[in-house]
Amino acid sequence: MQSFTVHMSSTYVCSQCCRTTARRAVRLVRQQPCSSHPQLRRASSYHLDDLVSELPRSTRYSRPRPKPATTTPTRPESLYDYVAAKTTPQPARRPRNTPAPSNTVPDAQHASSSIHSSPRTNSKPDAHLVSYTSNLQELVSKKDANAAWSYFCAHYTAPDCSALDPACLPFIDVPKHKSRLVYTELLSLMTRHWIQQLESLGSPENIASPSPCDVLQAFDRLAISSPSITSSLAFSLAIHLQLAAAKGLDVLHDPTTKPVLVQLIELWPLCFFPRWETKDHKAFQSRCAALVRAPTQKPSGLVISLLLVQDLLCRAKSFPPDLEQYRLHLRALSRTTPFAQFSGAAVRHIEMRLKSESPDDALGSAQLTAKLCNLRSASVLVNVPANATLKDQNRPVAPETVEQKTKRLVAYVSHAADKQNLDNLERLWTEAQDLFADEESRITDNAPSTLRLYEAFLSAFFQLRRPQSGLQVWNSMLNSGFEPTVRTWNIMMKSCHISRDINIMESMWQRMRNSGLQPDVVSWSTRIYGHLRVGDIRQGMSALDEMGREWFASQNKRNPKSAATNITAEIPAPNIAILNTAVSALRGSRAHHIPNVLAWSRSFNIEADVDTYNMLLAVALNGGQAADAASILKRMAASNIEPNSSTFTILVNSMLSTTMLNDLTKVEQEAKIMGLISSFEECGLKVDVQGYALLIDRMLKEHENLAAAQSVLGHMMARGVQCTPHIYTILMTHYFDANPPALFAADALWNDIQKTKGHTLDVIFYDRMVEGFARHGDVGRTMAFLNRMSKEGKRPGWLAMMAVVQCLARNNEWDRVAQIVIDCHKQEGLLSVGLRGKKGQKDFWYYVGKLADNELYDSEHGKEIFAIVEAQREALGM
Incomplete structure (x- = not known):
């Protein structure tokens, strides 16, 4: 295997292939000269333009980069990744003119001194740009919480302020800002400072510095918050509570730990919702359940924090009255964590995380990890006061037995x-x-x-x-x-x-x-x-x-x-x-x-009864044994067993499998089918819904006779037989497969379905709707039906998801492609209930792998998608 290195100098780049070779050299340099020009093999340094071209396109330094003639199957590391280490994608910016948070007005005198104490600006050509990120990072590194927070409040005032605009930052500050590491460190510093003041003063009302949730909400208002920042804070607060419990403190009642628990409870909804929604405990419970049941080898800090708090609740002997407003959310937590599903690798990951965060290995025991992965419901949360239950869950006044x-x-x-x-x-x-x-x-x-x-x-x-x-x-x-x-x-x-x-x-x-x-x-x-x-x-x-x-x-x-x-x-x-x-x-x-x-x-x-004879009749007809089938019918008559609708379906299925209708015109085919139905009804028997479905299916798939299918459908409706999802699926499939596709007819049928009361649609119907609209490039209706499946708790199949990704790719919706792939892997978002079956699973990940090597290669989520594909290929043995 050839070795690759990332460095800042390499082979001389000629004028003919300057851009392509320079880009590859910066991202991933093979230890050999340019293959297009072997005669040029002198060492030289890179031009600044080559380095700047590797920055994200959201900065003012980025420029369009032509694709090479042939894409390489390897996945190189970019210079940006080399400088910024692990990068966290930046969320969408908030609208401009968003008012600054009210609690972020710093002390003017303190802010002024902190700003001018260590001014840092870059030398040319960025001398006119202020190094906001570097200044903040230096204050954080000095462990000066007050100065760091004052500086942050003075300069980070709105989502569109200069400190958050990459175009207003020097080159060295761009990767620091993008990685969000400085904001994570600031949050960690402010959290430690707040806990220290809480332990010394004994009450959160006496603390002047902002609480962890206040800092996080300020980050959220500035659109710099991210799941990793929130998860890190939740994990650190839960670790603090567990360490306090290991020292013998009752964390639910102790004045120095109860505020920390409150901060953690108020933090969890911020991980799922844009703001703290006190009454939406059912939605919180659903999100928690999806989180702890998602298959992963490395549970996040947020997941571990849920387990750690549930362990504390299981140890508690009583529930404090002043936490009553949080009881419903804690009950939601208590209902979900006992059913967490963790693999062996996930258990080992949790144990390693606890060991790395606990001094003297106080939380690193395997017994604690095993207990966290096999939790029970907390008994202190079982008995809910009547007023809370009646108010929130709208239950009847008389309690249910x-x-x-x-x-x-x-x-x-x-x-x-x-x-x-x-x-x-x-x-x-x-x-x-x-x-x-x-x-x-x-x-x-x-x-x-x-x-x-x-x-x-x-x-x-x-x-x-x-x-x-x-x-x-x-x-x-x-x-x-x-x-x-x-x-x-x-x-x-x-x-x-x-x-x-x-x-x-x-x-x-x-x-x-x-x-x-x-x-x-x-x-x-x-x-x-x-x-x-x-x-x-x-x-x-x-x-x-x-x-x-x-x-x-x-x-x-x-x-x-x-x-x-x-x-x-x-x-x-x-x-x-x-x-x-x-x-x-x-x-x-x-x-x-x-x-x-x-x-x-x-x-x-x-x-034998009629069901026995019907099965024997179907076996004989499917095997082409006409004589045996006739004998079975005679034995039914001799035993005084009347045929039923299933008998009709078996006979019609056999008839339609022959060439009986092939030489007839469409009008004659329609008359023949309706005659079969009439002759059967004259015997005093009714055609069941399976028989109607069979006739409609054969008329459409084998003879493309829509008029005959509509006649059968009209006869069925006149007899009061309700349509089934199977019949709806047959009709929709025909509309999508028509040439040209009958999308207006599909829309009309869907409108009729929605008007029908009490109808139940299955996953197969929704899969065909998603596949049909996706195949014909209708992104809006494709995603609408996928969203409808998610709301109804139905799991799409892999073939349907393949159609969705292909549709989005054809329309260059690369951000949505990346989000769908991430949801498929993590089973969250639109796919929080998971996917169904295994058919098409390998083909799906093979196709996504091709996108990761080509179209998604330079996207914002390209690196994450590539890692997901590699993990899936390994798991599936591809």
Whole structure:
């Protein structure tokens, strides 16, 4: 591997390739001369213009830089990075003429002396420019808090003041200002000064210097605040409280630590919101939950501060009355931190951060880190005064009983699962923590309803494919002392179908049997389906035989006079549900095993029903066995089993798979389809919504017959059958795929959907909307639907996100591309609920990697995007 170095002198640059070679030499210099002109190999220093061209384009020194003919795959370090070390992106500036903060007027005499005590200006050519940043940095380095703050208040007066304008700063001050390191150091100095005064004076009212939150709010008004500055302050305040607790102080009641805790509580919302919103504790809780659950190997100082304060709350024995206004926010914190998810690397990072900040290794023990990563809810926050609860949460005057609360939450959980709103489901889970912490939820009368709520969360999380959250619910249930019922075990075993882990399913089956519980029909069905569909056919057939043997044994041992009669009566008998489960599991490539299942069913005299015949009919038609299909229909008639709407759907699906409609005109195709529907209805049967969806889909995708599809849709609406998200998705996909695309028709359909009451749209529909508008370059509607998904707690797929990034890239929206990529990586912003599945994930990061090497290379977030891509490629094995 060739070595690279960053330095200030290198090969002589000829006139033909001056700009390109100079730029590459400054950013990343390979130890060899210019390949275009090998004859020139004399050492020379850089021209000043070459150095200035590397500064950010927001300064007055920057100039347009032509791209090289060929982009290199390497990622060089710039001179700016070399000078400024780690740079923090500058937030958008506030509007001009923003009034200066009222509490930042310095003492005139002190400010005057501090300004003129050490004047610093650069020599030519910047002699007319004032080194505001360097002057401030020198005062901070002298640990003179009063002088540094007075200087800051005198010169940093507005977002557009000279001290904050890179065009008014000397060259050496630009990277210092951009890196924000001097402001971080100023905040740290003022915080230490404020804490020292608090410890000596004993009351914050007697302190003249600004508090940490005052300093941070001043930074925010000047648009120089950043997440790293806020996170650093939160971490330092939390460390101070933990060190005080290690010395034996009660941080919630001690007069020298309670103000620090108040500062920290008031600081947290500033990390998420533009101002302190006292009543918005639910939004604060949602942001905290997203923060502590975001997968990362290096948790931020803000995250660690949340854990440290929650640990202090868990240690506390009482809650001080004068902190009552902060109780709801602390309760929100207490609901989220116990469910933080940290990898092994994240735990090691937290331990190293604590060791580096604590003297004599007071906080560096592995036991403390382990406790922080496995916190519980704080008991001192459980009982909320009635007036605070009624005022903030608008609850009824009569307090809810445990049974009423569980019924309400179970209904909300079911609704969130049906709506596929993962965000609401997670909020409900955090809300349920108070109920689970209440001792009344565990008494005999309330335990069944509480367990039912646990089961509702288990089922919902697994339904929305969040197995990690489901395991958290399971562990919480066991830690609360609840024993799983048969229904609980059934939910857990069914979740293994999603993860396709039959070994764990079998382990749960054995644990259920060892606990003394008798499996019911659902238990046997879940186990048999898992083995036949996901696992081994032999194990599935063995499970069928095992069920039959147990039932036969129970029948042979049954004795009316025996005390064991009630126990043996609980053993379920093989029935039609078991038969249909097994046949359903074997549909497709394993259909040749179905005769074995039918032979098993005959041993128990199980008669096939219409669902059984429909599945057998579908297997025969899909395999092209017309004779077998006709035989099945005859057997249905001989058994007096009437076909239903599913039978119609299976028959029509088979018909449309042939060339029956290929030689017909569009008008004839429409007449043929409507005739099929009429003939079926004449038999006294109705077409179900799946049948209508099938007809519409085939008419559009295979025959592009919109008129026939609209006739089917009109017939469906006339019969009172409501449209489903699947049908809406079929129609929207057709509009987007049309040539030219029917975007006006898509808009009209969307307007009709919005007017329909009670409609539920799934993630697939939203994915197609995002992909469709993105493919046709409509940035506004693309981002609108992505934002709508975020609000409804729905997770987009990777293919949809690929379409979004491609759309933004085609429109040169590079800042938005960078933000989308960062949100995908950190699972925040529009993607705070995460992404769905893995299909297209590698393609997404491959495409983003190409952007990072080319178009995003020189952007403000180019370095961060490149690091993200590298981390994702390593994690995905690319």
